[in-house]
Amino acid sequence: MEDDRQRKANWKRWGPYLAERQWGTVREDYSENSDSWRSFTHEEAVSRAYRWGEDGLLGITDRQGRLSFALALWNGKDPILKERLFGLTGPEGNHGEDVKEHYFYLDSSPTHSYMKALYKYPQCEFPYQQLREENARRGYDDLEYELEDTGAFEDDRYFDVTAEYAKNGPNDILIRVTVCNRGPETAPLHLLPTLWFRNTWSFGRSGEGYWPKPRLSKLVPGQIESEHASLGRFRFFAVDDDRNEPLFLFTDNETNYRKLYGQINAEPFVKDAFHEHIIGGHSRVVSPSQTGTKAAVVYEMELEPGESRTLQFRLVSEKEMPTDDRSQLLGSEFDEIFDSRIAETNSFYGDVLKQWPEQSERAIARQGFAGLFWTKQFYFYSVRDWLRGDPGKPIPAEARSSGRNSEWNHLYNRDVISMPDKWEYPWYAAWDLAFHMVPFAKVDIEFAKSQLLLLLREWYMHPNGQIPAYEFQFSDCNPPVHAWAAWQVYEDSDQGDGKDRQFLARVFHKLLINFTWWINRKDRDENNIFSGGFLGLDNIGVFDRSQPEHVGGDLDQADATAWMAFYCSTMLTIAMELASFDESYEDVASKFFEHFVSIANAMNSLGNGLWDEDDGFYYDQLHQEDNVTPLRIRSMVGLLPMVAVGVLNMEVIDRLPGFKKRMMWFLENRKTLSSQITYLEKHGDDPKLLLAIPSKSRLKAILRYMLDETEFLSDYGVRSMSKFHESNPYKVQISHQNFSVQYKAGESDSGLFGGNSNWRGPVWFPVNWLLIEALDQYHDFYGESMKVECPVGSGTMLNLKEVADEIARRLTKLFVVEDGKRPVNEGRDFLNEDPNWKDYVLFHEYFHGDSGRGLGASHQTGWTALVINCFDRLQNRE
Incomplete structure (x- = not known):
């Protein structure tokens, strides 16, 4: 890790950066109606070359996505090779997008010097159509129809396919694939370890990221040579099949225009050649010269019940090859390297988790860390090129120039990025990524810092200061949690030589621009009450909060306003930290202090504020001409004002005389800001000040709801909506339209946001974690002077x-x-x-x-x- 950080060795050049779903993404959508799911389907992915990325099964690629390795499988019954994970689009299912496969991330070191993952492959014909038809038949009140419900794993008739990777050097990757027949009878399997280049040569472009056509070619038995203008020369070594050389297949990663569109193919050998050869028995579809841009090694096996078989491969740069003797490269040293990397990985996590006595909890954490590392992905998207299309290709529809993401012409992404989920969300999301970096900081602080800085780069952040939300609509508003995540990572950044203030300052400067965007764009009436749309909470409101004009009004949001106060509080903390080393930051610290107080005042004002004195809760308010309607839904919207809290240490303030002078002047000359809240308190003799939205009495009122098991508190965390609304749905008539909201503990019964909106009851980790941290802040200030009944009614x-x-x-x-x-x-x-x-x-x-x-x-x-x-x-x- 240290060698990689200092750029002595590029240990992170190769990793699990291969997407698990490239089809159905916005990047690959060139349709007129922007229907990304239908414009590039799972079936088309077999034969159609991707424009912006690649996907594969248990695979790896380099950090620029040039050369990929993954597995393809065939059980003798499927209509296509199993090259990628199958799932349903939103309109196809009854609860949004959903992968219909079983696979598990089991291990990874931070440098991916060791990785392990498992895929469970049914021995029956994969029930693609059955999954589609049954999920389409089911309604919102039904559970999803999963792969196991089809009987695909009945009597354990499936294969466990385990892929392991170990690095002998930054460009020397050992691959071990183990297949086990879990079923009661002998079963056949074709295993095709596959190597291929991302197509960068067929789109009429040149320059960075677009290279001339590379080449894979068969060398002596068991070897493939890889040549790429940027990546260099690599060799791929494959173990023999029962002491006989396996079959090698070659084709090109090119679209099969004849199959898809009835047109003449530009190249004779195309992407789906291996399907046609293995399943269709067509021998002429593969390259007789054994060259191309896609290659596979074919292993045919019959596995007895319970039988396992392990195959070994090695992908190595010619510059790092210790020898070209295949028997040595795949010999006894092979297992020794694996054993060494596994031991190192165990040692690393043993240190990270040394305080954890429970082995079962360690096992959960190991898989959690593995998931973090395996969901890194190479992500390529140039909006300018996507909008105007490629030379020599059909011109995109006119509507594209003013449609989705058209205002993000500057955006150019070509990086390894942490994804929410590489199948369901194979694109970055700003607020998801911010939360990812908090656990990431425990195991790879450099990656955590680099990811937070990446989204603030000028080729990501909009010139107006907005951080891109996510691929489906970069202009949507995610909650502004970037500053909070940066502070969390900074707090963990001491690697023995002090905390990384340079990182903190770099983030802070860019976030000043983003903060200004929020203030200018989301404070409609310039009264410190904010609106941000759905803000990641999807259908938590009574109607789509991104489009309140559809009900004839404007919406003041308790959560949007709380998020901005939270943003202010965090930026104030960062500014004060930086001011401790550079007094020029004191001025901007004063600004964030004033902003916070103004927002808290606006939110708590008895006139037009968002606090409901009768209920003791915060609510959104709908403004229609002279009419104001509080939307009395007890949801996470009303709990989030709690997270806008910070404790200021008077000793620190005393060391910042400029800040202290302006703070005291502000308090002395702005006494009329609010008489209803305790936004600033001095607790006893403890030299601390509290900045918070709710006063002590209001905090207790909110906690009475949050800690009540008949309301928010479940056995598994804090619900996103109060269970009170299960038997007491909130109903309101707005502009002669009737709306209602009811608690739903599980999947949504609403079609909003593609039926994938689920904030009316379930437990979500990100907001729960923010509540936990906020409670710590309140305790830091109130200490033992504030105790509450938890759970309500328990007497504890x-x-x-x-x-x-x-x-x-x-x-x-x-x-x-x-x-x-x-x-x-x-x-x-x-x-x-x-x-x-x-x-x-x-x-x-x-x-x-x-x-x-x-x-x-x-x-x-x-x-x-x-x-x-x-x-x-x-x-x-x-």
């Missing part, structure tokens, strides 16, 4: 740090085995009981508010990896 009084611990404990319960079951697997007994499944953990996007069942994207290890921070917190408490 806890201080606020103990409340935070209790929420963290409930979140960890999702994954811990109790009475033989993990709540996350609720309703899927095979995941709890089967010895070949029960040790594997899925990190879902969100969780059922009552049962804890995992829901949504099944590999969203990014922010759900925050469970590691919860475990760590509880271990430190012990």
